[in-house]
Structure formats: C-alpha cells, structure tokens
Amino acid sequence: MSQPNQPVLPQNVTRLAEGESFCFSCHPAIACFTDCCRQLELPLTPYDVLRLKRSCGLSSEEFLDRFVIIEHDGQEAFPRLYLSMVDDGRESCVFVSKQGCTVYADRPGACRAYPLGRAAIRKAPDNTEGAADMDEFFVLLKEQHCQGFAELQSQNISRYSAEQGLDRYNHFNDAVAAILQHDQIRAGKKLSEAQIDQFILALYNLDTFRRLLFAGELPQRLPLTDTATTQQLANDEELLRYGIQWLAKQIFGDHA
Ligand code: SF4
Numbered sequence: 001m002s003q004p005n006q007p008v009l010p011q012n013v014t015r016l017a018e019g020e021s022f023c024f025s026c027h028p029a030i031a032c033f034t035d036c037c038r039q040l041e042l043p044l045t046p047y048d049v050l051r052l053k054r055s056c057g058l059s060s061e062e063f064l065d066r067f068v069i070i071e072h073d074g075q076e077a078f079p080r081l082y083l084s085m086v087d088d089g090r091e092s093c094v095f096v097s098k099q100g101c102t103v104y105a106d107r108p109g110a111c112r113a114y115p116l117g118r119a120a121i122r123k124a125p126d127n128t129e130g131a132a133d134m135d136e137f138f139v140l141l142k143e144q145h146c147q148g149f150a151e152l153q154s155q156n157i158s159r160y161s162a163e164q165g166l167d168r169y170n171h172f173n174d175a176v177a178a179i180l181q182h183d184q185i186r187a188g189k190k191l192s193e194a195q196i197d198q199f200i201l202a203l204y205n206l207d208t209f210r211r212l213l214f215a216g217e218l219p220q221r222l223p224l225t226d227t228a229t230t231q232q233l234a235n236d237e238e239l240l241r242y243g244i245q246w247l248a249k250q251i252f253g254d255h256a
Pocket residue numbers: 025026027030032033034035036037114145146147148149
C-alpha cells in the first residue's frame with residue numbers, strides 16, 4: 001500500500017532509496033543498442049537546447065526550426081518542446097546512427113538519466129538567484145526491451161548521476177523550476193500569448209534573446225548592469241540564468 005502523499009507509480013517504475021543499488025550497464029555491444037532512441041517522446045529542457053544547438057553549430061533559432069516541435073494545448077501553463085523524430089518507419093531520433101548517438105557529449109538530460117528518473121519539487125518560492133531549494137526523489141524505470149538490467153554492473157544514484165554528467169543538467173532544471181513551479185502557476189495562473197512567446201524566447205531561443213536584449217528591443221525591467229555585464233551575457237549559461245530572472249519579472253513581476 002502506498003504511503004499518504006506518495007504518488008502511485010506504474011508497475012515498471014520503482015522508487016529508489018538514497019544509496020540503494022541497482023544493476024545496469026549500457027554499451028555498444030549490447031543487443032538492444034540504440035533501440036531506446038526510437039519511438040520515443042523526448043521533451044527538451046532549456047539546458048538541453050543550449051547544449052544541443054552548440055553541439056550542432058547552429059543558432060538557437062536554427063536549432064528550434066530544424067529539430068524541435070513545440071506543443072501547447074492550453075490546459076497547461078507552459079508549452080512543451082520535443083526533439084523531432086525522423087519518418088523512417090521506426091520514428092528514430094534525428095541524432096541516432098548505427099554507431100550510437102551523434103551528439104553524445106551533449107545528449108539531453110533524459111537520455112543521460114535513463115533508467116533513472118528524478119522528480120524535483122521546489123520548496124522555497126522566494127529563493128533568489130541561487131540554486132532553488134528542492135525536494136527530490138529518484139525512480140528506476142524498467143522497460144522490457146532494455147537489456148541493460150541483465151548486466152552485472154552495480155550502480156547507485158550518485159555514482160550513475162556523476163558518470164552521466166547529470167549535475168549540470170539538474171542545476172539548470174532546478175533554476176527553471178522557479179518559473180515552472182512558481183506559486184502563481186501552482187495557483188492556476190495562465191499565461192498570455194505574449195508571455196508564452198517570452199517563455200520560449202528567454203529560455204530556449206537564447207541567441208535571439210541576446211540580440212534583442214542588447215538592441216534594447218525587450219521590456220527590460222531587470223537592468224543589465226544590476227545582474228550581469230554584457231561580457232558575461234555572451235556566455236550561454238550566464239544568459240540562461242539572466243533569462244530566468246528576466247522572465248520571472250515579465251510573468252510574475254518578481255525575481256525567480
Ligand atoms: S535499451 Fe537500454 S541497454 Fe539498450 S541501448 Fe537503450 S538504454 Fe542501453
């Protein structure tokens with residue numbers, strides 16, 4: 001029986017305790033290699049797009065145009081962005097090849113994390129500028145086609161997260177949670193069309209955001225000189241941090 005306030009999980013998903021071990025390994029010699037890169041819905045976070053567009057040598061605008069599907073059904077506060085799949089009869093990821101992932105060093109957080117899943121719930125909505133104060137828990141997702149669980153490599157959450165380079169992804173996802181899990185959103189706030197455009201611009205379309213910001217073509221209720229120098233904002237990571245603060249001002253009238 002599940003505990004009160006604990007979500008009921010599907011049968012193939014189990015909650016992991018801190019330090020609990022599990023057996024898993026994925027490598028090119030495994031029979032199912034790249035099977036999981038097909039027929040999937042792959043949601044993209046802002047940091048995923050930042051890494052992928054750089055890996056592809058594209059501007060954020062070009063990357064969004066070529067590789068991203070944006071969906072917004074109006075029931076949810078924010079649009080969702082997904083990586084495109086190729087129409088090859090197997091709905092393969094645009095970046096998969098026979099040799100594996102062609103953007104491996106910059107693959108999305110969800111690809112790194114599998115078979116782990118991390119839920120992060122923001123505790124302190126008034127936290128400013130630093131990392132958000134989050135409650136987190138981890139689950140293990142066992143899909144039938146995945147043979148990685150038959151390997152004898154023992155893992156645990158912290159070791160696997162470190163091996164997969166997940167800390168940086170979790171850091172930015174937690175920062176974006178200041179927007180996604182803001183108290184006003186939890187209370188049912190809906191965004192205007194203009195605010196939805198600003199959400200995509202400031203979090204996902206960083207190169208265009210930078211150009212418009214520097215050209216003075218954006219409502220700039222967060223003075224540049226108070227938060228970061230122009231030189232710092234040439235760096236994509238710094239710009240994303242700034243974009244989160246800027247967007248919080250536009251949508252909620254406060255800092256994230
Ligand atoms: S299905 Fe599992 S073991 Fe096979 S390639 Fe994907 S993650 Fe690795």
